[in-house]
Amino acid sequence: MSSAFDFSLEPLKNFLALYDEAVKARVPDANAMVLSTVALDNRPSSRVVLYKQITRGELTFFTNYNGRKSLEIANNPNVSLNFFWPSLEQQIRIEGRAEKILRSESEAYFKTRPRLSQIGAWASEQSQKIKSFEYLEDQVKFFEKKFSGQDVPCPENWGGFRIVATNYEFWFARQGRLHERYVYQKNGSAWERSLLSP
Ligand SMILES: Cc1cc2nc3c(=O)[nH]c(=O)nc-3n(C[C@H](O)[C@H](O)[C@H](O)COP(=O)(O)O)c2cc1C
Numbered sequence: 001m002s003s004a005f006d007f008s009l010e011p012l013k014n015f016l017a018l019y020d021e022a023v024k025a026r027v028p029d030a031n032a033m034v035l036s037t038v039a040l041d042n043r044p045s046s047r048v049v050l051y052k053q054i055t056r057g058e059l060t061f062f063t064n065y066n067g068r069k070s071l072e073i074a075n076n077p078n079v080s081l082n083f084f085w086p087s088l089e090q091q092i093r094i095e096g097r098a099e100k101i102l103r104s105e106s107e108a109y110f111k112t113r114p115r116l117s118q119i120g121a122w123a124s125e126q127s128q129k130i131k132s133f134e135y136l137e138d139q140v141k142f143f144e145k146k147f148s149g150q151d152v153p154c155p156e157n158w159g160g161f162r163i164v165a166t167n168y169e170f171w172f173a174r175q176g177r178l179h180e181r182y183v184y185q186k187n188g189s190a191w192e193r194s195l196l197s198p
Contacts (some may be wrong), residue, residue, distance in 0.1 A: 002090065002172060011168035011184040011191060012057060015092060018170070019051075027085045034082040035061065037072035037098075045072070051083075053109065055101045058162035059094065062109060065157045067126030073098045073161065081163060089173030096165040106159030111151075118152035119143045169196070 004017040022030040036046040047069065049061040059081065063070060073079065081094040110118065123139035130136060143152075168184040181196035 002088070005170060005172070005182070007182050007193060011165070011170075012054070014170060015059070015094075015168070016054075018090065018092065022085050022088060022090075025088060027087055030083075030085060032083075033059075033061070034084075035069065036080045036082075037069050038076045038078065039072050040075050045069075051081075052160070055105055055160060055162040058096070058164050060101060060160045060162045062106070062158070062160045064121070064124065064126035065100070065159060069127075070161075079163060091169075091171040093167070093169040093171070094163060094165050095167040096163045098161040098163050101160040101162050103159065107154045109160060110154035110158065115152060118154075119147070121155050121158045122147075122152070174198075 002018060002021065004021045005014055006017075007014075019030065031051040032048050033051050034046050035049045036044050038044050045068070049063065049069075051059050052062055053060050077097040077099065079096065079098045081092075083090075083092040085091075110121070113121075119140055122143040123136060147153075166186045170180075170182045172180040174180055177198055179198040181198060183194045183196055184191045185194070186192075
């Protein structure tokens, strides 16, 4: 078990303590997490997104609301997240329901992004087929011109999702594959705690 972990605490507190430790240990891309969604035909798909903030007590990532993952979430909000920090031999699994954060919350975060990322949010119709990479570069030029001399507004179709967590698992590697697995499961407003066999 990591020294930052205390099973008697709420899972979010443990996540934040371990995340802080990972950042201090310079784990590359410590905020990268695999997000899995499920499509209408029940097929799962996964991709990496970045954990950016806690919004009203839940982990939050930002994306295009018209992209594939967002459309899948609109149909089925059940998602899973997975963090793997190889150098610390730790894995954190989170399951829950994704929900859009408030427009004002997305706008506040959008303001903190570098200008090129803000322009990119306008230029990219995420998950759509495009004819060439040049087309994307032309879109960037178009929006740079359109917003020249002014702040780039947050596109209507861009924002955050918070994952309202129902399950957490904290996994710590141990010798002989006798790994430690600490599980929290939400029951009403309480967290039930269990240990799992590796
Ligand atoms: C390290 C890394 C970080 C990423 N962060 C994000 C992110 O925060 N938001 C996002 O929409 N896509 C992010 N992506 C791109 C996604 O993995 C994915 O390609 C994109 O969101 C389109 O997914 P979709 O078509 O399933 O919607 C990231 C990719 C990598 C490799």
